[in-house]
Amino acid sequence: MRVFFVAWLAYATALLTSSRDLFTQSVYEEGDAGTVSILVLSAKHFDLLVGNYSRVGFHHPGPSFVYVQAFGEWLFYDVLHWVPTPWNGQAIAILLLNAALVALALSVIYSWYPSWTLIAGIGGASLLFVTVYRDLLSGLWMPYVYFAPFLLLLVAVASVVAGRTEHLWVLALAGGLLIHGHAEFLFFVPLLGGAALFLIWRRKLAVAKRDWWLFGGIAAAFASTIVLDGIVHFPGELAKYAIYGGGHGIHAPWTAAWYTVQFWGPNRILGVIIFIVLFALVALLTRGEKFLRSGLAVCAATVPLMSIYATIGIDQINEPYIGYFSYAVPLFMFALLLIGLTRWIAELEFNGAAVLRYAGVALLVIGLVVSGLTHSLANRRPGTVGLTTTLDAMKQVAGTRSIVLERKPHEAWGDVVFLVLAGARTGTRVCADDAERMELLVTAEYVCTPAELADGAHFVVTRKESGPPAGRVIGVLGRTDTSLSWVSTLG
Structure with missing residues (x-):
């Protein structure tokens, strides 16, 4: 838990410091942000059962993110009066949530590799990553908000598949948030999470009753609002997802693959190169490491799943925002690469521990400086x-x-x-x-x-x-x- 709290405090401080004008500048939301704030008004009375709207004519499955924003508005604007307008309180809540989700991912990695310097290095790498791809941790537009929980899902699935069944609750938390956030995760979460559960059964892995109860309780809590909406507003939103699924054409496989690689680099050509190099290097460095091997397998499975979804599930395939969450895959691959390099250097005869200590801290410092100078963690919003x-x-x-x-x-x-x-x-x-x-x-x-x-x-x-x-x-x-x-x- 120490790793989680330290990492959460570090990320939260970086995000809130970069967006410190949330405490002083009045922000009045319109457009998509305004539609979510209208839902926040209902959430503050605890009568919201659906998520944000979709341009294709339905609401996404669940209200979890809206309730987080409602809590932020209530606490920071209504009660504490720390912010000048309601939306600012919503923004702070999402920033704190993103910090917590990334910190939880780091704490799962730490359970496998208990090294503060390694965690510092991965943290620095993540800051450099979001310097290149801004808004992934600081934006309140929903396509950005899915990035952090998807990163946590990948890490949790990798850990469970590698044998740490005590992380089932993390899988349920990340999966529940994602399904509540967007209907597309009704495709990804059951397949990735289901594969983890299948491997637990197939390998006859021991799972403590407490871990099953935690997993089931969290999953049931997320499912409850979807079921209740189906009862109160029968048949709910689920039927609309099926209608949408058959309401548009299927894209060519090469078009879908071209769509997928755009999230691996600043352009598609570099994306292909980065994709190949990362997978090759991580594969070379796994060498029997359970977590590295399972993490590589999870990423290798997610890439074709993304292409399959792009083929059958995306209507406007020229719109990249639908896949912003998948930036989490290359970031996780970079984390796996750092873990593999750390393990390799530690096995060398010279003083590898000192090298790793300096490298991890240096990477964290570089990440903090670069993200600070570029304002990449600032919550950007128009006046x-x-x-x-x-x-x-x-x-x-x-x-x-x-x-x-x-x-x-x-x-x-x-x-x-x-x-x-x-x-x-x-x-x-x-x-x-x-x-x-x-x-x-x-x-x-x-x-x-x-x-x-x-x-x-x-x-x-x-x-x-x-x-x-x-x-x-x-x-x-x-x-x-x-x-x-x-x-x-x-x-």
């Missing part, structure tokens, strides 16, 4: 404009009536979410007019009723690039890094 003044102007026009929002075109939905969320937080009734397209984004609670559509004060949110606004413009709204929107009243 927003016009929220308060626009909402006040709308309230003045609407009086006691509900504020009904239309959008032109549909791409203006992000600003509609922006205003709906702001209204919910300030006690002002703001609703979206199009239930068919907007209920998924703002939930049924913030879709206008027939009475509101008939009697409410109507406003149009128009993207500036979409042409002149309808009616009288009363506000300009949006993100500072993209085009803005006009908000106009129709009378």
Whole structure:
């Protein structure tokens, strides 16, 4: 446990120090972040059973990450008042969670190789890795959030397959978080986790009752919300996943393989080279090491699984964000390489221990310096404009009536979410007019009723690039890094 707490404190300090303006800068979320914050409002009342929305028309299986964000908003904004806006509290909670998941992965590795210098070296390597691939630990966009639990899943499966069945609970934790986060992990987690369970049975490995109870209890806790949603909102979201699975074409295997290798290097050609070199070096260094051998096998299995999923499970294969979580595979391979090199150097006749001690600490220092100078661990987010003044102007026009929002075109939905969320937080009734397209984004609670559509004060949110606004413009709204929107009243 000492390794976990030290590593968690180190990662948490690095992440929060890099994103220290979360404690001072007001952030108002729109778009995808706004849709999650609307779910956070439900989670704070403990009545949320599903995860964030998917652009293909359903919610992902479970609410765990949303509840983490709700806890952060409640603790750091509502109770402690450490942050100026609710979203900042959500961000801190996710940063602390990511730090904990990576620290837990390191503690599993330490159980196999009890060397603080090795852990320091792997920690430094991970910092250099996220310097190249930013936002993997600091971003709140959900495709980034899956990276840390997938890394933990790979480490846990490798450890269990190698014989440490006491880490079954870690497998259940990582797998449960991933399945709750995205429907795609209904493919990866059962296959990787199921393989570990099969090998436990096949090899007749001893598993303590306590470990089975922990594994089963954690798995049941994650499954409970999915089952309950299926009962309360029968048949729940699971049926929608099956419909989606048959609703798009299958990609060519070489297209899927080309998609997969992009996560192994700064470009695909280098990705292929790094992929080959890493697997070759780790294979040479395994030499009977159980954890190295099982880790290599887990990574070797995950790569084709990623290509298979890209073939049958991804509709828009030109979108890399769907596979951001798989950056965890090359990072785990780098960790395995460091372990193998450490074991090899330790066997040499000269004073290998001193070399390893200096190398591990040096790698950690280099990682800290490079990540600090490049601000790679900073939570980057665009500024927003016009929220308060626009909402006040709308309230003045609407009086006691509900504020009904239309959008032109549909791409203006992000600003509609922006205003709906702001209204919910300030006690002002703001609703979206199009239930068919907007209920998924703002939930049924913030879709206008027939009475509101008939009697409410109507406003149009128009993207500036979409042409002149309808009616009288009363506000300009949006993100500072993209085009803005006009908000106009129709009378």
